[in-house]
Amino acid sequence: MLDATPFKHLIALLLFMSIISCSAQKASDYQSQALQSREQVKPWQYTQNDATKATTLTQLIEIPQLTEFIHQAMDNNPSLQQTAIALQIVYAQRSVEASEGLPQSSLGTNSSKDEGSNTTYNSELSISWEVDLWQRISDSIKGADMDIASSQADLQAAKDALAASIMRTWLQINLQQQLISIESQRLASLEHNETFIIERYRSGLGSLEDLDDARSSSASTRATLAQYQELYAQYQRTLWQLLGQDNNQSNATIGAEFPTVLQPLASLPNQDLGRRPDLQSAYYTIYAEQYRSSAAYKALLPSLNLSAQLTGEALFNSPAWSLLGQLTAPLFNGGKLRSQADIAELTAEQAYWRYKETLLTAVNEVENALGQEQSLSRQQSHINDALQSAQRSFANYQTKYRQGLVNIIDLLSIQQQTFDLQSQLTQLIYDRLVNRIDLGLALGLGISK
Numbered sequence: 001m002l003d004a005t006p007f008k009h010l011i012a013l014l015l016f017m018s019i020i021s022c023s024a025q026k027a028s029d030y031q032s033q034a035l036q037s038r039e040q041v042k043p044w045q046y047t048q049n050d051a052t053k054a055t056t057l058t059q060l061i062e063i064p065q066l067t068e069f070i071h072q073a074m075d076n077n078p079s080l081q082q083t084a085i086a087l088q089i090v091y092a093q094r095s096v097e098a099s100e101g102l103p104q105s106s107l108g109t110n111s112s113k114d115e116g117s118n119t120t121y122n123s124e125l126s127i128s129w130e131v132d133l134w135q136r137i138s139d140s141i142k143g144a145d146m147d148i149a150s151s152q153a154d155l156q157a158a159k160d161a162l163a164a165s166i167m168r169t170w171l172q173i174n175l176q177q178q179l180i181s182i183e184s185q186r187l188a189s190l191e192h193n194e195t196f197i198i199e200r201y202r203s204g205l206g207s208l209e210d211l212d213d214a215r216s217s218s219a220s221t222r223a224t225l226a227q228y229q230e231l232y233a234q235y236q237r238t239l240w241q242l243l244g245q246d247n248n249q250s251n252a253t254i255g256a257e258f259p260t261v262l263q264p265l266a267s268l269p270n271q272d273l274g275r276r277p278d279l280q281s282a283y284y285t286i287y288a289e290q291y292r293s294s295a296a297y298k299a300l301l302p303s304l305n306l307s308a309q310l311t312g313e314a315l316f317n318s319p320a321w322s323l324l325g326q327l328t329a330p331l332f333n334g335g336k337l338r339s340q341a342d343i344a345e346l347t348a349e350q351a352y353w354r355y356k357e358t359l360l361t362a363v364n365e366v367e368n369a370l371g372q373e374q375s376l377s378r379q380q381s382h383i384n385d386a387l388q389s390a391q392r393s394f395a396n397y398q399t400k401y402r403q404g405l406v407n408i409i410d411l412l413s414i415q416q417q418t419f420d421l422q423s424q425l426t427q428l429i430y431d432r433l434v435n436r437i438d439l440g441l442a443l444g445l446g447i448s449k
Contacts, residue, residue: 076244143291160446177256275444369439
């Protein structure tokens, strides 16, 4: 009759350690807290009246060549490729975690020879497997799965950010070309004024001081024009860098006109930032850290390992075999496992607060972009009115100057004001278009996966 005492001890030990586990693990549910935080986002302070529904960033600027550039960058941008490789590494790390739940086997062969005897060979096949009693290995694998989901969101965020950078750079090239055109017109007008002043001076109707004033304005405009031309070249080089190629490899020509940009619609009043990849990444990270926290606490419990060995000279011909089941429980390790469990719990809490920070940043970005849209719209309207008034005033001053009713300083002043307002209006249009791209990103618009 078998002695049941060892089995009673085993059952008692398992029950005791289960009680320890239940008392040790904390019940913090950071995933639910994160979802609750997102649901508590208040309606936006600002609204949009002329918004058009857009679901992707590429719908904001629908230019075939620009879309082609974005697709090209997805394959060639070095920074994005590094992020993609980081995702592959996370997949490999998941395989490492999953391997702990699978049987492990090893095969070994040794030889021995005694004096006066033949060489003998012995082979040994060992198989071991840890029984996942408490789902510790399963929790580790689930944590790795959440790491994959987080890295996938990071890759999507990198793609969205790259597409937005290409679109902003495209708009910058448009802007610089228009500013160059305005400054070129300003310079041509100033040079025309110089010629007119010389003719008046020869007729005894002007002075050399007028000519110096005109030449000073022309020189200043040439300096500004040189600055815009260099900025134009720099932004072109930046675009080719974002595309992952040398600027000498492309002969693409970018137009000088601003494209038509649709304004994305924030869903009012029910706000949903759940499609933002940075929020998704932070949320999956909470899941991953909580699974790891659970696995760390379960490491305090006993572990059951099964092992089998096959030995003999002829391994598969009447071998000797043995089967062993081993139950081990940590008793004293200087508090190492307990500290690791506490660290894992704190890391999960830290992930929650990182999510909360990301959420607050997202809300702030949307509010700022919506408020900026309204401000830029009003500024654009006022500057447009001012430009029309300045153009009428400039035409009047030109007539009066030719009649000798105003001096060159007055004419140059109103002329400078007119061109300055043209530049300012162009800059405002650019700022408004870029702000709409920023708003799209803030609301979670990205490129298609």
